[in-house]
Amino acid sequence: MNLNKVGKEIESLRMRLKEIAESRQEFGIKNLGEGMTTHGEELQRIRRSSRLSEDKDIVGxxxxxxxxxxxxxxxxxxxxxxxxxxxxxxxxxxxxxxxxxxxxxxxxxxxxxxxxxxxxxxxxxxxxxxxxxxxxxxxxxxxxxxxxxxxxxxxxxxxxxxxxxxxxxxxxxxxxxxxxxxxxxxxxxxxxxxxxxxxxxxxxxxxxxxxxxxxxLKTLGQEDSWQLFLKKALGHGANAGCPPYLEEVGREIVRRCAGLPLAITVIAGLLGKKKLKSEWDKILNNFGTNLSRGQSGVSAILDLSYADLPPNLKFCFLYLGLFPEDSVISVRKLIHMWVAEGIMQKRDAKNLEETAAYDDVERLCSRNMVQVAEMTVDERIKSCRVHDLLRELAIRKAEDENFFQIHDTRDNEISAKSRYLAVHVLPLDENYLVSSTPPLRSLLFFNIRRYGKGISFSSKSFRKLRILDFENIGMGYNLPKGIGEVRLLRYLNLRGTFITRLPHSVGCLRYLQTLDIRTKLRALGILCDTF
CATH class of the missing domain: 3.40.50.300 (P-loop containing nucleotide triphosphate hydrolases)
Structure with missing residues (x-):
């Protein structure tokens, strides 16, 4: 009866949302920023900027x-x-x-x-x-x-x-x-x-x-700072200028960046989306507000850029904070994780969730919140990385919002509020994932070379788990049959674990979308690709 009541409430909300959408169309109400460029034009601009290497854009x-x-x-x-x-x-x-x-x-x-x-x-x-x-x-x-x-x-x-x-x-x-x-x-x-x-x-x-x-390395001079800003914000060449109505406020914003290329690049990625002087004035005023709260110039800029991200991009950016410092992150792996989290929606009938996830990687790169590390031969982003100052921002925001926890010392205790856990260092007690652990949505292991003791997947900690990443861990055992009890699991990464056998209970994972078992099979001497 309770489930039936919740179902009716959800249906009522859907009907209300449909009515709102129809009313917006009837009265010509657009999304914020809609009408300035088409979706296709925006993606083309993003892709153009993604191709440019850091070295070509830098000045001074x-x-x-x-x-x-x-x-x-x-x-x-x-x-x-x-x-x-x-x-x-x-x-x-x-x-x-x-x-x-x-x-x-x-x-x-x-x-x-x-x-x-x-x-x-x-x-x-x-x-x-x-x-x-x-x-x-x-x-x-x-x-x-x-x-x-x-x-x-x-x-x-x-x-x-x-x-x-x-x-x-x-x-x-x-x-x-x-x-x-x-x-x-x-x-x-x-x-x-x-x-x-x-x-x-x-x-x-x-x-x-x-x-x-x-x-x-000294900070950039005012003119070099301005030229870098123009390249990053407006995509102009060295001899191009800024629209006259934006130049005064733009130069003041650049002055506040104190000649730091990272600060200039990130604020340029934010302002490049905005064409109205009122929007630039608002950024300048907010910048002053953040400075009055005691933040440094760089921190104030990074906070502004994070605050301007749409909700789905905020999630994607915070998720990158789970990865270790200076990691080169596979975009393909990242896309599979984001899709498994259920945050990606088809943007149109032909646009799959994976395409939407890749578009979000490009948007983060175009905003200079994420750096392109490697491109494919057809000029798509193959891997990316996050500057350590931006990673610190992601970790700080994640802590404020109880988004995730990084276990990077041996005496860390798992927070009761953690839902996303990245293990960078194993604690002294390897059996710390016990029934007292809160229900996790994602569990990721990084730079752990060996995990010798089994995990009890029957623990309530895993009932809501959607992502489980054991990549490159030397497992001292085959995957326990209890994996079948993690019924909501969507992403299972066993790459490089040398697990030789999957239990039949894997067949119970009805929601599983990605199973990565690429590893060297020693007995056969072959490489097993993604299944």
């Missing part, structure tokens, strides 16, 4: 890029360290990419690798990342790297590099200890090799090489 780095390239190419047989320092959002990574991809640099160093070190430093994982870039990826190599301890990995990397003229970029190094650990694996054997290091901390750079001054 010409001289320092030239100096860095000259420094790397100086005749000196000894291994040398060149450092770039600057505050968060100053463009250190963008500058390093320009140098790394410079034609002269590519032609000089026959062996190149790039690794993001980040604040959550994992020595073995970073060593594996570099080795994979220097060798053809085979199942044998991956197996061997998993079995190696730190000393073995250091020796393998040293051996790979000892006869090479190499360039390795160590991006976003936070601690001196991280440099000390990595430095042992980089040979100094008169091959004119170079290490390019970026950091927010001057002490780290000077610790890496006490005899050379780091290149300090």
């Amino acid at each position: 780095f010409e001289e320092i890029t030239k100096s860095l390239v000259e420094e790397l190419l100086k005749e000196d047989e000894n291994r040398r360290v060149v450092s770039i320092i600057g505050m968060g959002g100053a463009g250190k990574t963008t500058l390093a990419k320009k140098v790394y991809n410079h034609a002269g640099v590519r032609g000089t160093f026959n062996c190149r690798a790039w690794v993001c070190v980040s604040s959550s430093y994992n020595h073995k994982e970073r060593l594996r990342t570099i080795i994979k870039q220097l060798n053809p990826i085979t199942n044998e190599l991956l197996d061997m790297l998993e079995k190696m301890d730190e000393q073995d990995l250091e020796e393998r990397l040293y051996k790979d590099l000892q006869d090479e003229c190499y360039l390795v970029v160590l991006d976003d190094v936070w601690e001196e200890e991280a440099w000390d650990c990595l430095a042992r694996a980089f040979p100094d054997v008169c091959t004119s090799s170079r290490l390019l290091l970026t950091s927010r901390n001057r002490d780290v750079a000077q610790h890496a090489d006490a005899y050379r001054h780091p290149y300090e």
Whole structure:
């Protein structure tokens, strides 16, 4: 009877919504921003902006890029360290990419690798990342790297590099200890090799090489800031200008960004959607309000950009905060997750949920809330990443809204309000997912190499679970038959777990949409693709 009553209430609400929709059409009421561009035109503009790399859009780095390239190419047989320092959002990574991809640099160093070190430093994982870039990826190599301890990995990397003229970029190094650990694996054997290091901390750079001054990345000047803003907000070339009625307020907004490329880029992504002066004035006023609350300029801008996101894009942006810092996130995987969450709706009769999810990735990229990491040959976004300041924003907003929890220390306790849980570090008690855990909607594991004890899927914690991601975890057991009791499960990722058998109870997962079991089958020596 209760369910019947709820059903009637839902039907009543649907009828009311239908009446409202018909009334809006009858009286010519449009959605906010509707009528300015067609949906197709908007998608074309987004796709055009998605193709442009960060390096092509950035301004003001010409001289320092030239100096860095000259420094790397100086005749000196000894291994040398060149450092770039600057505050968060100053463009250190963008500058390093320009140098790394410079034609002269590519032609000089026959062996190149790039690794993001980040604040959550994992020595073995970073060593594996570099080795994979220097060798053809085979199942044998991956197996061997998993079995190696730190000393073995250091020796393998040293051996790979000892006869090479190499360039390795160590991006976003936070601690001196991280440099000390990595430095042992980089040979100094008169091959004119170079290490390019970026950091927010001057002490780290000077610790890496006490005899050379780091290149300090200053903020952009007012005119360079304005040119960057025009490129990002209006898609104009270097010689194009801003509409006269928007220029005054636009220049004031840019001035408030204090020359930080990240702040300029994000606010430009926000204003690029708005064509009315009143809308720009409102952003400027809100910017001042946030500053009066004690926020820094960058924080105020990021908050404004987040507040301007539509509800579905807010969810998508927050969801990205579950991934570890500096992660390169597969767009294909992300789309499957978002569809499994049930937040995607068909935009028209021919537009599938997957297409809607991909469109939202593009929209986040066009707003500069997400960075394109890799494109496919047909110029679609293959992978993306989130700047660490924007990831911090996502985590902060998620905590405010009790959206998700990240388990990144061994003594974390699972909040009773958590519905989305990302496990980055296993606690001392691996059986912490017990009946006291709140009902979860998503459970994701990252950078966990082994999970030796079974999970009881009969726990009430899993009754509402829709996403379960075990990717790259060395499971010490086959999937328990209790998986069939997770009746609402829509996304199950067992990629790289080496699970050899699925229980018959998988057939009970009637809502399952994605089952990823890609892994190497050792006995057969073949690669199993997505099922």
